[in-house]
Amino acid sequence: MTSAPLPDLILEPLVRAALMEDLGTYGDITTRTVIPEGRRYSALLNAREAGVVSGLQIAALAFRLVDPTLVITARFKDGDRIAPGDLLMKIEGSAAAILSAERVALNFAGRLSGIATLTAAFVAEAEGTRTRITCTRKTTPGLRLVEKQAVLHGGGFNHRFSLSDAILIKDNHIAAAGGIRPVLQAVKARASHMIRTEIEVDRLDQLAEVLDEGGADVVLLDNFDTPDLYEAVGMNAGRLVLEASGNMRQERIAEVAATGVDYISSGALTHSARTLDLGLDF
Structure with a gap:
């Protein structure tokens, strides 16, 4: 069977629901309180252990749904084998947007990479x-x-x-x-x-x-x-x-x-x- 990327249109409701769950009724109050408005930053999504990565497409979608202007550069694609220290993705732009999407992006990528890694071991x-x-x-x-x-x-x-x-x-x-x-x-x-x-x-x-x-x-x-x-x-x-x-x-x-x-x-x-x-x- 193919592991080609799914259309974002299909994935978006899942990611949007997860973001709404995390942002709650009033958004990211920590970030709004402590991060200066307009602060820009670069964030690096890194592997901390070896495995097979999955969920990078979804992580990128989570960041884009919070802020479509974020610049996302993927260094790996879903299905690739990764090693500790590998840079998987770079996200550049609004620090507030990156921080607000961080947990949802990591939850999806970590969970799905765990499934892909265990499957690869069975295979x-x-x-x-x-x-x-x-x-x-x-x-x-x-x-x-x-x-x-x-x-x-x-x-x-x-x-x-x-x-x-x-x-x-x-x-x-x-x-x-x-x-x-x-x-x-x-x-x-x-x-x-x-x-x-x-x-x-x-x-x-x-x-x-x-x-x-x-x-x-x-x-x-x-x-x-x-x-x-x-x-x-x-x-x-x-x-x-x-x-x-x-x-x-x-x-x-x-x-x-x-x-x-x-x-x-x-x-x-x-x-x-x-x-x-x-x-x-x-």
């Missing part, structure tokens, strides 16, 4: 195999779009963005509908030919039932141990796309990728990533 574990690393919908409410973009910056792939993207039949759907065959029969009878279908299975006998019934494009192998993953790949024989999920810690990725599954999905990419240490220095 490295699967190197040399056909397996792709993908995220889930376990994202911060309201920030799914940019967190999934950060996964792309880290070299990963995106799962569905919303409930309306694809049919994903989970164990609770199967229980409520009366079994695997009824749900797949419903898909074959009602689903648009433009929509892909994935179904979750917990056991090898359920996989056999899916393969026999048909109607799915992808099978999610949930919490399978490694021997069962090998057997599932053999049973499938390339017919459907296989996604391994559940308890996919970084230290297990290489072992799971070696089984030959097509995808490994992990919610940890977005819900457990540590913020990367970036700083804005005057």
